[in-house]
Amino acid sequence: MRMLPLEYSLRGLTRGRGRVLLALAGSVLAGALIATASAFLGGMEAALGSTASASRVIVMGAGSEESLERSEIGARVPGVLSASVQGIRRTAGMEHVSPETHVALPIAREDDAASSDNGLARGVTHAALLVHPEVRLTAGRWPERGAGEVVAGASAMRRLGVDPVAAIGSRIELAGTPLTIVGTMQAPGSTIDGEWWMPLEDLTTLMRRETISCVIVDLDRATIGDVQAFTLSRLDLELAVLAERDYYASLLAFFAPIRVLVAVVAVLMALAAALGGASALAAAFSERVRENAVLETLGFPRHAVALDVLLQCTLVALSGAVAGGAVARWALGGMLVEFSMGTFALQYGPGSLMLAGVTGLVVAIVAAALSTWRWIGLPTPEALRTT
């Protein structure tokens, strides 16, 4: 099939510059919105997904409605569990049984009360590093019990405005209690990256409670059925057990309405921008009815002319939408979003840019269809008479 030269398509875009720029702006906005929505959803999903492991189970309070922050179990549960369930993973003689307390508390930098924010604090023992192998201590040391010390996640520091380079030794206030950052940690992509970790006993004291939130157990030969059997045999402890993956999957399901809302709002806004862009582009091209008819008269097949219009629309809309996705990635990539489980970062992956590209393609197809509609409906002699 004989096509119009690319040169013609490229130069064609220099006509009606105002409208073409408007279409470009609409495509940029649509691409940025769709990419950002995708980055939001992907970031949340990745944070919850990468926090979970197939071999780990969470033992929590039976009446907690599957919320770790609401869960309360006795402080002796880890010991009883460890003695009762065989086949828990061990490393250097240490069982992978991590008693933990999870609470959301107001947090601020000591030197700047205005920095007040909500932070997720986790009370842990050394066993936490066994059941959360994704956690890496990047600087400093593990906090000592009773010394008012804390380890800060990389995202948590960014969110509070703590300079990671000068973090060690700086002071924060957790629910009004001053604490010193003695270590920094990273757990990329996980909600833990946005947490503040401190000794379990210190946090329970700070919270004036005698219970802990949960026990996280890494299973080796044992199965979740073994742990369930334990919880059923010890009804007095009022325990429930969940596979960590199921727990985070249920969290994802819990946040589904928010995710749907984000997606719908983004799609609606992008649709408005896309339609604006498409109609501007269509207006720019619908003025070329006579020119299209002239090309037909010269011998270019109608589909070659229509494809050229589509190519021009695609050049504008696709480049605009992908640029929009790229700009959003540059401006917002890694931006932290707080939610009740901590924080997650907007993740602009190849999928986000691809979605932006698909948005651009849709804009291009709509614009090409709108702009060629009038011409295709006209016989060539009539199209030649249009002004």
Add this chain to the structure above:
Amino acid sequence: MSLIECRSLCKDYRRGGEAVHVLDHLDLSIERGSYTALMGPSGSGKTTLLNLLAGIDRATSGELLVDGTDLARLDRNQLALWRSRHVGYVFQLYNLVPVLSAYENVELPLLLHDLSAAERHRRVVEALESVDLASRHGHLPRQLSGGQEQRVAIARALVTQPTLLLADEPTGDLDRANADAVMDLFGRLHRERGQTIVMVTHDEAIARRAERTVRLEKGRLASVEAAR
């Protein structure tokens, strides 16, 4: 042998539910290498006939043979291909592509032919030289006068060496001097190359430049006059 044979050619339009017979059983032959002016009052069907000859419109009934090809038998794509090989069309309003230079406008129809870049270049230069515009090859249409634009349009129509050169009031938008220059060019093409030309015009003086004048009235052949 005739290059163009119209036998009982009809073209009807529907306007407000009523059939309008633009061409009404028209019989006409046009010889190869001839230079014909089509005249007639508005609505007599001369532009419609030109569009049928160009293959950009279809007859309602009757037969139209151009160089032995029955145009009614060609589908849309075959007609487009046929046009690119056999028809050069000159419009009243030039219809050059505004973002392309004179050279590129003339080269455009050649892109439909299997020619090397060197051959395309040779033909474009030759066509521009034939209309005395070789020196303006890099100019965009808006940088040319009306007469120059029309000469570029003629070069574009000629560059494929078409069987048939069709012109729809080619001087209708030009002043007398430019109109004369365009007509001189047509005359030269006819004399020197034996180019078959069919031209629609309202202007008797322009029509007198052709070998013969075909007059249409109400879609029918009114008269055929040879030039004096």
